[in-house]
Amino acid sequence: MTDQAIAITVNGERRKGRTEARTTLADFLRDELALTGTHVGCEHGVCGACTVLLDGEAVRSCLVLAVQADGADITTIEGIGPEPGRLGPVQQAFMECHGLQCGFCTPGFVVSVTSFLAEQPAPTDDEIREMLSGNICRCTGYQGIVAAVHRATELIEEATA
Amino acid sequence: MTTTRTQARAPRVGESALRPDGIPKVQGRFLFGNDLWADGMLWGKTLRSPHAHARIARIDVTPALAMTGVFAVLTADDVPGSGVFGLEQADQPVFASGVVRYVGEPIAVVAADHPELARRACEAIVVEYEVLTPLVDSQAAITAAAIHPDGNILRHLVIRHGDIDAIGDVVVEGIYEVGMQDQAFMGPESGLAIPDDDGGVQLFVSTQFVHADRDQTAACLGLPPDMVRATVAGTGGAFGGREDICLQVHVCLLALRTGRPVKMLYSRDESFVGHVHRHPARMEYRHHARRDGTIVKVEARVVFDGGAYASTSSAVLANACCFGAGPYRVPNAFIEGWAVRTNNPPCGAMRGFGAVQTCFAHEAQMDKLADALAIDRVELRLRNALEPGDTIITGQRITGTAPVAAVIRACADAPFPAGAELDPDSESAPMLLRPGGAGRTADARHVTRALGFAVSYKNLMFSEGFDDYSTARVRVEDGIATVHCACAEVGQGFVTLAQQIAREVLDIDEVVLAPADTHVGSAGSTSASRQTWMSGGAVEGACRLVKAQMEADAAAGTVQRVYEATFEHHHAPTQRLDENGQGDAHVSFAFAAHRAVVDVDRDLGLVRVVDVTTAQDVGRVLNPVQALGQIEGGIAQGVGLAVMEELVVDQGRIRNASFTDYLIPTALDMPTVTVAALIEEPEPGAPFGAKGIGEPPTISSTAAVAAAIRAATGRAVDRVPVRPDDLLF
Numbered sequence: 001m002t003d004q005a006i007a008i009t010v011n012g013e014r015r016k017g018r019t020e021a022r023t024t025l026a027d028f029l030r031d032e033l034a035l036t037g038t039h040v041g042c043e044h045g046v047c048g049a050c051t052v053l054l055d056g057e058a059v060r061s062c063l064v065l066a067v068q069a070d071g072a073d074i075t076t077i078e079g080i081g082p083e084p085g086r087l088g089p090v091q092q093a094f095m096e097c098h099g100l101q102c103g104f105c106t107p108g109f110v111v112s113v114t115s116f117l118a119e120q121p122a123p124t125d126d127e128i129r130e131m132l133s134g135n136i137c138r139c140t141g142y143q144g145i146v147a148a149v150h151r152a153t154e155l156i157e158e159a160t161a
Numbered sequence: 162m163t164t165t166r167t168q169a170r171a172p173r174v175g176e177s178a179l180r181p182d183g184i185p186k187v188q189g190r191f192l193f194g195n196d197l198w199a200d201g202m203l204w205g206k207t208l209r210s211p212h213a214h215a216r217i218a219r220i221d222v223t224p225a226l227a228m229t230g231v232f233a234v235l236t237a238d239d240v241p242g243s244g245v246f247g248l249e250q251a252d253q254p255v256f257a258s259g260v261v262r263y264v265g266e267p268i269a270v271v272a273a274d275h276p277e278l279a280r281r282a283c284e285a286i287v288v289e290y291e292v293l294t295p296l297v298d299s300q301a302a303i304t305a306a307a308i309h310p311d312g313n314i315l316r317h318l319v320i321r322h323g324d325i326d327a328i329g330d331v332v333v334e335g336i337y338e339v340g341m342q343d344q345a346f347m348g349p350e351s352g353l354a355i356p357d358d359d360g361g362v363q364l365f366v367s368t369q370f371v372h373a374d375r376d377q378t379a380a381c382l383g384l385p386p387d388m389v390r391a392t393v394a395g396t397g398g399a400f401g402g403r404e405d406i407c408l409q410v411h412v413c414l415l416a417l418r419t420g421r422p423v424k425m426l427y428s429r430d431e432s433f434v435g436h437v438h439r440h441p442a443r444m445e446y447r448h449h450a451r452r453d454g455t456i457v458k459v460e461a462r463v464v465f466d467g468g469a470y471a472s473t474s475s476a477v478l479a480n481a482c483c484f485g486a487g488p489y490r491v492p493n494a495f496i497e498g499w500a501v502r503t504n505n506p507p508c509g510a511m512r513g514f515g516a517v518q519t520c521f522a523h524e525a526q527m528d529k530l531a532d533a534l535a536i537d538r539v540e541l542r543l544r545n546a547l548e549p550g551d552t553i554i555t556g557q558r559i560t561g562t563a564p565v566a567a568v569i570r571a572c573a574d575a576p577f578p579a580g581a582e583l584d585p586d587s588e589s590a591p592m593l594l595r596p597g598g599a600g601r602t603a604d605a606r607h608v609t610r611a612l613g614f615a616v617s618y619k620n621l622m623f624s625e626g627f628d629d630y631s632t633a634r635v636r637v638e639d640g641i642a643t644v645h646c647a648c649a650e651v652g653q654g655f656v657t658l659a660q661q662i663a664r665e666v667l668d669i670d671e672v673v674l675a676p677a678d679t680h681v682g683s684a685g686s687t688s689a690s691r692q693t694w695m696s697g698g699a700v701e702g703a704c705r706l707v708k709a710q711m712e713a714d715a716a717a718g719t720v721q722r723v724y725e726a727t728f729e730h731h732h733a734p735t736q737r738l739d740e741n742g743q744g745d746a747h748v749s750f751a752f753a754a755h756r757a758v759v760d761v762d763r764d765l766g767l768v769r770v771v772d773v774t775t776a777q778d779v780g781r782v783l784n785p786v787q788a789l790g791q792i793e794g795g796i797a798q799g800v801g802l803a804v805m806e807e808l809v810v811d812q813g814r815i816r817n818a819s820f821t822d823y824l825i826p827t828a829l830d831m832p833t834v835t836v837a838a839l840i841e842e843p844e845p846g847a848p849f850g851a852k853g854i855g856e857p858p859t860i861s862s863t864a865a866v867a868a869a870i871r872a873a874t875g876r877a878v879d880r881v882p883v884r885p886d887d888l889l890f
Contacts, residue, residue, distance in 0.1 A: 036196035037189015039397075041347045042429045042820040049347060077189030091187040095179060098786045101794065102652030103186030104347040104397030110187060126591050132828035136820065138347050138398050139652045141793030142828040144786075 006070040010035065011079025019066045025059075026050040028066035029076060037077035037107045041136070048135030049108040052076045058115035077107035080114055089155035090114045090148070099148035101139035109135050113149055122153060171670035174661050174849055177786035181656050181674065194351035194367035194394035199422035202353070203232055203272040205415045206279035206425070207408070208286050209434065210261035210268055213295035213504040213813025214308065217259060217268070221287040225271060231282045233272040233418045240414065242383030248373060248405055252311050253470035253507070255381050255410050261290070262308060262469035263506055264814045265434025272415040272423050295504035295813045299443065299466035302501040308469075315467045315474040315500040318482050320742030322554040323493035329449025329457035333529040337446065337522040338880040340807035341466075342439035342798075344511050345825050346651075348397015350407050350427040350435050354416035361388030362413045367396040369403040369649045372683035381410040382417065389413065392678040399651035400798070401510030402436040404688050405472050433818035437472045437509030438808060440465040440500070442481070442518035448526045449493075454536045454544045458493035459486040459526075459554070463519060465500045465508070472509030474500040479625060480515030482742065486554050487523040488565045488618035488752050489545035494554040496742070504813045510688055512798060513859045516619040521881055524615040524864035528871070539573040542616055547752075556743035562842040562852075564778050565752050569616055571776035572754035575837035581758045581772035585610055596760050596767035598829055603762035610771070611761070613868025616754045617861035620747040621853045622691040626737045629691065632682030633699035635663065635707050636725040642667050642704070645675040648684040648696035653855060654787040655692050659700050661784060662848070666704035682729060690751065690853025693783065695730055698848040702728030733846060749844055752778040753857035755796070755865035757803075758832070761873040766885030768804050770866055774835040780844040780852035788854055793834045795858025801826045802859075803866035807882045 003018040010033060017032050029035045029052070038061055041049035045063040052061045053075035081088040090113050093099065100106045109132070116123070116131045123131070128149045129142070137145060172178040185191035222234040237244060237258035244258070245251045257266045269286055273279035296305050302313045352366035361384060368374050368391075375391040382389065396403065408425040415423040427435045443464045449457040463481055467474035478500040485496050511517075531541040546565035552558050577583065595603045623629040634645040642663050650656045660672040677684070684696045706726035714720050736744040758771040773796050782788050798806075805824040809816040817823045843850025863881055871878040874888050 030196070034198070035189075036192065036198075039193070039195065039348070041349070041397075044429075044819065044821065046820040047347065081188065087184065087187065094187045095183045098177075098180075098790050100180075100183065100186055101654065101790055102347065102396065102398040103182065103191055104193060106186050107189040126594065129828040129831075130593055133830075134827075136347065136825050136827060138345055138400070138798075138825060139794045140790055141795075141797035141834055142831050143793045143834055144790055146828065 004067050006067055008069050009073045011075060021065065021067050023066045024062050025064040025066045025069050026061035029061060035076050035078050039104055039107055041104065048112060049105050051108040051111045053111060053115060058112050077111055080110060089159060090152045092155055093148040093152035097144050097148040097151050099140065099144040105135060105137045109145060113152060117152060117156060121156065171664050172661060174665040174783050178657050178661050178784055180654060181660060192395050193348050193397050194365060195348055195426055197353040197365055197394060197424060199353060199355055202422035202424050203274055203419060204276040204279045205412050205423045206271050206276065206283050207267050207411060208269040208283040210257060210264060210266040212261055212290055212292055213264050214293040215261050215290040216293060217257060217261060218289040218291055222269060224285040224287060225282040228282050228285060230274045230278045231271060233415055234269060234282065234286065235414055235418060236269045240381055243380045246377045246381055246406060246410065247471050248473055249475050250471045252309065262504055265506065267411065270411045270415055272419050297503055297505055297813050299464050299501050299503055302503045303499055308504060309502055313502040315471050315502055316478045318478055318498045318742055320482050320494055320496040320554055322556060322743065325493060325495040327449065327458045327493040330452045331450050331533050332447060333526060333533050334447045335526055335529060335879060337444045337525060339442045339518040339521055340882055341441045341810060342511060342802050342806050343433060343808050343823060344400035344402030344436065345823065346398030346400055346402055349429055349432040351425065352408050352412045353422060353424045354412040355422045356416045356420055361390065362416055364389060364391040364409060364413055365394040366391065366409055367394050367403060369399040369651050369688060370686035371647050371649055371677060372679060373686065374406050374409050375679045377406050378409045378413055382413055390679060392676055393649045396649060396651040399687065400512045401514065401688055404510045404686055405437055407435045429820060430818045433815055434506060437507045439511035440467060440477055440508040440518065444519060444522040446522050446526050448530050450530055450534065452534065454534055454541050456489055456491050456545050459491050461485050461496045463498045466503055466505055467500045468503060468505045468507035470507045472507050474508065477515035479738065480620065481519045483555050483746065484516045484619055485519040485523060487527065488547045488616055490547055490551055491554050505810055506815060512795065513856050514689065516617060516860050517863060520615065520617045520860050521864045521867060524861065524868065525879065528868055538614055539569060542569055555738060555746055557745045557747060559750065561749050561844050562778065562780065563750065563752065564840045564842050567840045568752050568754040568776040568778055571838035572756050572774055573614060575774050575835065578772055578833055578835050581833065583610060583612060593829060594769065596762035596769040597765060603767065604764065607764050608760045608762055609873040611759060611869050611873035613757045613865045613872055615861035615864035615868055617857060618750050618752045619856055619860060621694060621749045621751055622689055622732050624735050624747045626735055628731060629685040629695065630729050630731040631684040631695035631699040632727065632729045633696065633703040634681050634725065634727040635703035636723065637667065637669065637707055638723045640669065641671045641673060642669045643673045643675055644700055645681045646684050646696050646700060647677045647679065647681055648692050649677055649687040651687050653687065653791065654784065655696060657787060658693060658697055658783055662697055662700045663704050666701055667708055690856045693851055693853055694847050695732065699728055699730035701848045702730050749847065749852065751852045751857050753861055755862045757865040757869040759866060759869040759873055761870060761888065766888035768870055768883060770800050770804060770832040772832045772835060773800065773862055773865065774837050775858065776838040776840060777854065777857055778852065779839045779841060779854050780847055781841050781850040782839055783849060783851050788839065789836060791854050792836060792858045795855060796834050796862045797826050797831055799859045799862025800832065800866055803863045803881050804883055
């Protein structure tokens with residue numbers, strides 16, 4: 001097994017490491033960088049719990065090899081807020097609207113919704129459900145999550161008004 | 162692991178308090194069992210049987226032990242204590258020896274310094290099998306040669322109530338089946354064990370019953386219980402699937418053998434064989450009624466496939482039978498239930514716990530009966546609805562609340578939400594919201610919309626003489642209350658309620674929750690819709706003791722710096738069922754009604770559930786937003802069982818152990834959920850009058866969806882989940 005050196009920017013911080021070619025980005029983030037907020041639920045791109053932003057695009061980090069992310073700019077759930085300790089609008093909305101129970105899927109939803117709202121700031125219910133259908137939640141039945149997305153649009157609008 | 166503090170606002174009982182773990186969860190800072198890490202830790206991995214039934218001729222672990230970086234390889238020979246475990250009866254081996262009884266049964270575990278190495282070491286273990294024919298037919302299992310020293314009958318229960326020879330004017334019959342559903346919690350099984358200097362071990366594990374984990378693990382390790390110090394690690398959902406132990410003994414054995422911390426984390430496919438499932442069931446029913454619609458008698462014979470080991474099959478079967486006639490006045494009943502052992506995957510607890518399967522059957526029967534009598538389906542249910550003071554088929558009189566007619570009326574009379582009207586403009590419906598969604602979109606002209614209705618009931622807490630108490634310790638110091646309770650928070654929101662209850666009783670805003678661990682008495686299991694009642698009651702009781710001390714001291718002018726009290730909360734005692742299945746076996750009951758609207762594509766047999774409306778008996782709502790979350794989430798699992806969720810088992814082997822092939826409802830599959838009413842009639846004996854609310858949403862939602870599909874297609878729909886083939890051929 002041959003390690004390869006990679007350098008990525010994670011949550012604004014330059015991180016270097018060595019990793020085997022087969023290591024997924026999810027495992028690299030969790031095991032090498034101790035960023036355990038990125039959760040692995042299905043290991044093959046179905047559940048969305050491991051979603052992170054790679055150069056601004058939402059990707060499933062279990063389907064990306066760490067070496068593929070060499071040179072990329074990664075944002076994980078730990079970096080999605082405006083600054084350490086403060087909640088971003090999507091995080092705030094999930095809290096307020098009870099868009100979570102066990103919370104295992106939550107980081108993936110928060111990252112996916114953050115990316116979605118950047119492209120589509122005023123979505124309809126149907127557009128929200130279509131977008132959310134790439135992430136699985138087993139606890140909530142999604143109504144709290146749909147409400148959270150609407151609430152997030154309000155919070156974003158308030159913040160930019 | 163996490164000690165959580167209150168938010169600035171401090172809501173009391175009855176208010177929509179926000180989860181104290183919500184902020185760390187939305188920030189990704191909340192640590193699940195999956196995320197735990199210890200310096201110098203090793204990774205554990207399980208070698209599992211590829212066969213459903215086989216004799217083990219030889220196991221050779223030396224090739225694995227010889228690998229650099231492998232620190233231990235353990236088999237049945239290495240278990241110092243009891244070689245078997247189990248929640249109700251200890252019949253399941255820690256490691257198979259001599260014989261394997263299901264695909265995925267553990268044979269050995271490995272500890273290595275890298276998870277990939279641990280996996281390769283498992284592959285290096287040599288196991289020679291003599292493959293045997295698996296017993297996979299639950300009906301045949303009743304009389305087949307025993308596949309376990311304890312025999313194949315996990316339980317045979319007969320309920321004889323009233324005149325079992327009574328005959329009605331009208332008789333309807335049916336045979337119904339339910340497939341195997343999986344809890345599919347999002348966070349796979351995980352645990353970390355750390356050896357202690359005194360020969361004991363610390364165990365951090367995702368679980369729903371930490372004291373049962375501790376006791377079973379200690380017995381297998383040959384240690385006194387207090388030398389296994391167990392803590393509930395962050396738990397990514399449970400739904401019954403974490404009530405039995407899985408990796409608990411294995412990870413502790415590895416830690417004690419190697420003297421190093423050991424972590425185990427199941428992959429998703431391993432998770433599917435690592436926990437029990439909802440029992441597949443076959444149910445034969447016959448209902449008798451008078452011409453005016455009065456039910457005369459219910460006869461049923463139900464066979465539940467328990468798989469290879471007992472787990473909680475006995476209690477699951479009891480529920481299936483006790484509630485097998487539905488929430489109706491049934492003066493005469495003959496219900497015969499079997500829970501049997503096979504070489505299929507073991508089955509046990511899942512949300513609804515036996516009541517789900519028979520509800521699907523008895524509600525299909527009620528519709529058949531209504532049609533045979535030419536009585537409206539809702540009206541028939543109202544005419545027979547249980548009331549307080551009525552006697553159920555186990556001879557138990559309902560002494561608490563039973564707003565059955567209220568939930569039926571509220572649900573049936575609710576207006577249809579926008580988009581779920583029975584006469585839809587389906588041609589204008591967005592393509593994605595038609596049956597088949599983005600993949601195989603229906604021709605709107607060939608879509609039929611229809612509704613179905615179903616009602617259910619179930620016990621709260623454990624039954625049949627089981628004293629499932631809960632313990633809480635409360636300490637007040639410097640104006641801060643600390644609550645110590647071993648109740649497993651698995652997502653349901655007990656952490657929020659515990660704070661609300663403590664604030665309510667003590668009138669203190671700041672309430673800190675200590676870790677849920679075995680350093681305090683048992684809280685029992687987070688299951689059976691019991692923690693709000695049991696652990697909520699324990700927290701309330703401990704707070705009241707503290708408050709009484711504080712008030713007494715204040716009156717005497719001798720105020721202490723610290724007040725502390727421990728309270729053990731027991732529910733009213735229950736009885737075992739007698740030889741006729743009669744007895745006051747249950748503490749309390751909860752009722753729910755569901756109305757489903759579905760669209761069915763008649764060409765392709767595809768179904769889209771459009772809306773589920775519900776009314777539920779809740780006693781009293783302690784936290785409205787959390788109650789809603791339980792109801793919506795429970796309905797999602799009921800909808801899943803109705804139309805998509807099934808573990809396909811072939812000769813004992815699960816064929817779809819992944820989230821690609823085991824389908825869980827997504828946001829597009831989920832209908833709108835409309836709560837028509839939460840019926841608040843405070844339950845006598847329940848803390849704050851609140852009944853458990855977690856399970857009822859899952860029980861009759863499945864039956865309501867099935868009824869709607871039946872109405873849309875005219876098909877029998879006698880099996881769930883409903884597959885396209887069932888609607889076409």
